Amino acid sequence: MSVNKDYNEKQGQILTTAESLFSEKGFDGTSVRDIAEKAGVNVAMISYYFGSKEKLMETIFERRTEHIRLRVESLMKDDSIDYIGKVHLIIDEHIEKAFSKFQFYKLMVCEQVINKNPVILDIIKEVKKRNMQVITELIRKGQEAGVFRSDVDVILLFSTMYGTVSHMIIGSDLYREISGLTHLSEEEYYQHLKQLLSKHLKQIFKAILTHEA
Amino acid sequence: MSVNKDYNEKQGQILTTAESLFSEKGFDGTSVRDIAEKAGVNVAMISYYFGSKEKLMETIFERRTEHIRLRVESLMKDDSIDYIGKVHLIIDEHIEKAFSKFQFYKLMVCEQVINKNPVILDIIKEVKKRNMQVITELIRKGQEAGVFRSDVDVILLFSTMYGTVSHMIIGSDLYREISGLTHLSEEEYYQHLKQLLSKHLKQIFKAILTHEA
DNA sequence: TTATATCAATCAAACGTTTGTTTAACTTTG
DNA sequence: CAAAGTTAAACAAACGTTTGATTGATATAA
Numbered sequence: 003m004s005v006n007k008d009y010n011e012k013q014g015q016i017l018t019t020a021e022s023l024f025s026e027k028g029f030d031g032t033s034v035r036d037i038a039e040k041a042g043v044n045v046a047m048i049s050y051y052f053g054s055k056e057k058l059m060e061t062i063f064e065r066r067t068e069h070i071r072l073r074v075e076s077l078m079k080d081d082s083i084d085y086i087g088k089v090h091l092i093i094d095e096h097i098e099k100a101f102s103k104f105q106f107y108k109l110m111v112c113e114q115v116i117n118k119n120p121v122i123l124d125i126i127k128e129v130k131k132r133n134m135q136v137i138t139e140l141i142r143k144g145q146e147a148g149v150f151r152s153d154v155d156v157i158l159l160f161s162t163m164y165g166t167v168s169h170m171i172i173g174s175d176l177y178r179e180i181s182g183l184t185h186l187s188e189e190e191y192y193q194h195l196k197q198l199l200s201k202h203l204k205q206i207f208k209a210i211l212t213h214e215a
Numbered sequence: 216m217s218v219n220k221d222y223n224e225k226q227g228q229i230l231t232t233a234e235s236l237f238s239e240k241g242f243d244g245t246s247v248r249d250i251a252e253k254a255g256v257n258v259a260m261i262s263y264y265f266g267s268k269e270k271l272m273e274t275i276f277e278r279r280t281e282h283i284r285l286r287v288e289s290l291m292k293d294d295s296i297d298y299i300g301k302v303h304l305i306i307d308e309h310i311e312k313a314f315s316k317f318q319f320y321k322l323m324v325c326e327q328v329i330n331k332n333p334v335i336l337d338i339i340k341e342v343k344k345r346n347m348q349v350i351t352e353l354i355r356k357g358q359e360a361g362v363f364r365s366d367v368d369v370i371l372l373f374s375t376m377y378g379t380v381s382h383m384i385i386g387s388d389l390y391r392e393i394s395g396l397t398h399l400s401e402e403e404y405y406q407h408l409k410q411l412l413s414k415h416l417k418q419i420f421k422a423i424l425t426h427e428a
Numbered sequence: 429t430t431a432t433a434t435c436a437a438t439c440a441a442a443c444g445t446t447t448g449t450t451t452a453a454c455t456t457t458g
Numbered sequence: 459c460a461a462a463g464t465t466a467a468a469c470a471a472a473c474g475t476t477t478g479a480t481t482g483a484t485a486t487a488a
Contacts, residue, residue, distance in 0.1 A: 012463090026330065034448060047463085049463095115324070116244060131389075158412070161382045161383050165381060166374050175330075176343060260438070261439080268474065436484105445474090448470100
């Protein structure tokens with residue numbers, strides 16, 4: 003599948019800089035000269051290493067795909083963790099990944115709206131499907147064990163998890179201002195947000211998965 | 216405040232076409248020649264009527280601001296509707312507005328990520344604050360009446376409502392495919408989604424606002 | 429009633445930049 | 459010395475915007 007290629011120092015510099023600029027100004031709002039200058043390389047190096055601006059973007063997505071995929075699959079088989087505990091693992095892993103690579107998550111949202119590049123859309127589609135399967139499987143087992151309700155819509159639950167977190171990341175500036183937490187550093191505020199989101203989503207998941215209608 | 220200007224036929228045509236193209240291809244991905252051609256006007260008319268491409272975008276946002284604002288404020292004072300009923304009104308109005316102007320909502324999400332134009336960011340900020348105040352006020356009254364829990368985080372609740380709906384709209388193609396509902400028309404599928412989202416969000420709000428932790 | 433002035437609307441063409449990409453010469457590396 | 463890395467310069471295409479001429483309708487004056 004997705005081969006984990008190695009990138010040299012200059013390639014890595016270009017990828018990281020481009021990811022940052024794309025997420026700040028969008029794909030079309032960022033010029034290759036912007037990227038080259040900020041990455042400290044010559045403009046021609048982008049074509050030389052990645053072929054084109056478009057393929058540079060695709061490479062960014064390929065590189066991060068590995069990151070987005072939920073890694074809790076092995077823990078799902080651990081019998082010492084109960085079903086609610088496993089749901090908590092999924093929620094916390096998603097929050098952690100989204101915040102640790104928030105620039106990429108912003109980029110992902112924009113690229114889904116501006117559905118131009120089919121290669122990128124496919125990458126997003128595959129990883130979303132994959133992550134949703136993990137959750138579907140867990141819920142199915144929980145239902146068989148009689149712990150979870152039988153009428154759970156996984157897509158809606160998934161949308162609430164992804165949607166709430168994305169929306170918080172995208173609107174974090176506004177919400178920091180409203181909360182009156184402007185004295186916190188971005189890092190401190192993000193830690194605070196992660197904790198709030200974790201508690202909030204766990205409460206929602208518990209209600210939807212276990213309470214009676 | 217926001218004066219409701221009148222636009223002639225040609226101006227309206229430009230605004231509608233631009234909104235559609237911006238939401239499909241992004242602001243920087245859309246050229247003024249694209250807009251002019253699709254709207255059936257000369258390129259110069261865009262500068263002539265709106266001053267610049269940037270100001271055209273701002274005009275789109277000013278025009279739609281009126282639309283986004285929750286209009287349930289009067290119903291909030293109606294004593295014949297209970298607190299849960301009022302929460303339902305807010306949820307359904309938000310869903311209805313988001314789906315009826317889904318192109319604009321996509322555009323809003325992208326513009327929040329690509330925080331370039333301060334005029335537009337201010338418009339988004341103001342309307343979000345405004346809508347959140349409506350909900351805050353309702354919840355506060357419900358708390359005083361002893362119907363709602365005392366430890367409710369309005370920002371999180373608001374994020375779940377906006378986030379879940381946005382995420383569904385943005386990823387609707389993928390979710391239609393996964394649900395196996397490709398035989399439905401876009402309109403039919405949206406009606407279906409609206410119904411699901413309404414039930415889902417009402418369940419979440421009820422759990423967070425009324426259940427004990 | 430003509431004739432003339434006024435003004436917004438409309439257009440093709442041109443403006444100067446910026447865009448992504450390529451070239452061809454040069455340097456470094458193994 | 460051959461291959462890979464690196465560069466400034468050049469490329470055509472596309473960009474947002476402006477220009478200057480032209481239209482057509484309305485108001486003013488003879």
